[in-house]
Amino acid sequence: MAEITASLVKELREKTGAGMMDCKRALGEVQGDLEKAVDWLRTKGLSAAAKKAGRVAAEGLVGVAARGNRGAVVEVNAETDFVGRNETFQKFVSATAGIALETAADMTRIAAAPFPGTGRDVQGELTNLIATIGENMSLRRAAALSVSDGVVAGYMHNSVAPDLGKIGVLVALESTGDKAKLAGIAKQLAMHVAAANPQSLTVADLDAAAIERERAVLAEKAGQTGKAADIVAKMVEGGLRKFHQEVVLLEQLFVIDGKTRVSKVVDDAAKQVGAPVRLAGFLRFALGEGIEKKSEDFAAEVAAQLKK
Structure with a gap:
């Protein structure tokens, strides 16, 4: 049996767009023959994903995962908002957010991490979803927040399922005070961030x-x-x-009361939790932000089809 080298797996992956574990399995099934491995993947519907890679994917879901003093947020894109209502896709995004939490949101580590219950890595499972659902998809970005002593709270705006939706926010508060009360304050601040969309935490942080x-x-x-x-x-x-x-987040008026600066809200939180509080950071992912969406002219598309 021919040796299944990492370079051969990489070449097959680039050639087909299939996941790493699927490529390794395909090569094993055909004794390392690259062309036969391509055909094997095609018969399994796993190379179909490559054909969809050029299509704009600006819909999908944002997922958040927060646990104690750390949290992560991910964005997984698809072509239509219909996919965001697909239960299998939702489970993928939710699981990927959890994996991002365990890998400090390192994109390379997330893609290569085992996806629960499949025998595939995350990238391989995404490729499988593309082939199954029939839309281009991508794990676009991930980020994480943590504090040494305090809490990280998440909030999801326009949610379609727990911790899944269109605007995902994480807020990190540092404090030795009461963690339950601290989490409640962090959740309110996360709601503020979702609504107010600050560009930076402090004036000094502004671009x-x-x-x-x-x-x-x-x-x-x-x-x-x-x-x-x-x-x-x-x-x-x-x-x-x-x-x-x-x-600037700390300079904004708190959306919940419309009159108090966020900086004062944070300072006043010390009285509630029994210790000084510092707003250590925030993350806000809005689905599709920054992606140039193709403008579709439906009439022209139909006319073009009729000319074929």
Whole structure:
């Protein structure tokens, strides 16, 4: 029997788009013959996934997993929102979020991790889903949060199942205080993040290029007033403070009461939990954000089909 080398498995995977474990099994079934392995995968419907890889996948689900002082969030994309209601797909996203929690959301480790009850790795199970459901899918991204002493709480907006939906948020609070009370506060802050969509935790964390763009716009507007240079400078600084209050989490007004700064909410939390509290970080994944969706002209598509 021919030796099934890692390079041969890699070549078959690149050739077919099938999962690593499926490729290894295929090569074993045909004594290492690459072309026969391609045909073997085709007969099992596992190489069909490669044909779908060029299609835009901007729907799907976001999944969160939080446990004690750590949490993870993942986004798995598909082509249509219908797939998000598929129970098998939901189970895949939920399990993958749990795996991300155990692998510190390292994408390489997630893809290679064993998928429960299948004999395949996560990438192989995703490839199997593509072949079964008939849509292009991708494990697009994953991220994790943790604190040494405190809690990480998750929140899912527009949920279709527990911890699955379209906007997933994690908030990490650091404190030696009462963990149950701390978790409740973190959950409220996660709801705020889902609604307010902050760009950064602090002013110092804001992207410098974003600040300069905002400063340039404010300077242009203020300059058009014809006022003195020192007044224009004050107008620009005032505008930047307002900008910070709109996009920086600790500077935003808490959506739950509409009047308290988030920074004060965090400070006041110390009284509830019995120890100082620090907002250590947050993550917010909105399904499909940043993906350029193809604009479909249905009439033109039908006309093109009729010409064939």
